Amino acid sequence: MKTRLFFRPRAGPFGSWASLFIFISLASGAFAQVASISGTVTKVRDGDTIEVGPIAIRLMGVAAPELGEPLGRRARDFMFRVVFSKQIQCELNGDKSYDRFVASCFLEGKDIGAAVISAGLALDCPRFSGGRYRLLERAEALNKIKLPRYCLGN
Numbered sequence: 001m002k003t004r005l006f007f008r009p010r011a012g013p014f015g016s017w018a019s020l021f022i023f024i025s026l027a028s029g030a031f032a033q034v035a036s037i038s039g040t041v042t043k044v045r046d047g048d049t050i051e052v053g054p055i056a057i058r059l060m061g062v063a064a065p066e067l068g069e070p071l072g073r074r075a076r077d078f079m080f081r082v083v084f085s086k087q088i089q090c091e092l093n094g095d096k097s098y099d100r101f102v103a104s105c106f107l108e109g110k111d112i113g114a115a116v117i118s119a120g121l122a123l124d125c126p127r128f129s130g131g132r133y134r135l136l137e138r139a140e141a142l143n144k145i146k147l148p149r150y151c152l153g154n
Contacts, residue, residue: 037090037103041083047075047122048113049100050083057090058100061129062113063151064122070144075121082115083107102128117141125151 043051047064050057064079065072083105090103105112113133116122120138123145124131 035092037092037101038087040085040087042085044076044080044084046072047079047116050079050105052088052090052105056100057105058097058102059113059116060093060102060104061125061133062116062122063125063145063148064116065145069146071121071141075116078119078121079112079116083112088112123147123151127151127153 037052037055037057039052039055041050041052042054045051045056046067048059048062050059064075067073067076086107088105088107090101090105092101092103095102107115113122113129114136117124117133117136118138120140123137123141124133125148126134127150
């Protein structure tokens with residue numbers, strides 16, 4: 001059984017980016033995790049964190065550098081050009097990282113995480129991706145970005 005919640009914010013500086021759809025699955029009468037979110041990207045924090053409406057999303061399996069690190073600002077600027085003010089779909093995995101939901105996100109059916117890694121501005125985070133982005137990594141990123149320890153395991 002699936003339940004749909006509709007979040008319709010008032011028009012603001014982004015107009016009516018409204019219609020943020022959150023699908024909640026109910027399994028055996030118990031609350032399960034949010035399955036997907038569709039909406040407009042209203043903020044790009046960095047190369048692996050965006051906001052869909054008021055919801056912060058951490059791209060699953062993507063390790064982008066922090067803003068003060070090599071390629072950090074380029075990764076954020078790339079993400080901004082690709083997704084800001086655009087309608088995306090995110091498939092949440094049920095985890096949270098600080099204030100962010102963890103998800104794989106898609107713009108017109110294309111994986112946003114794969115795009116930033118293919119552009120040489122982030123690395124595969126194998127602990128969370130299962131290695132699915134490893135073959136997309138670029139030499140420049142491998143030489144300039146330090147893979148966070150949490151990507152390697154517990």
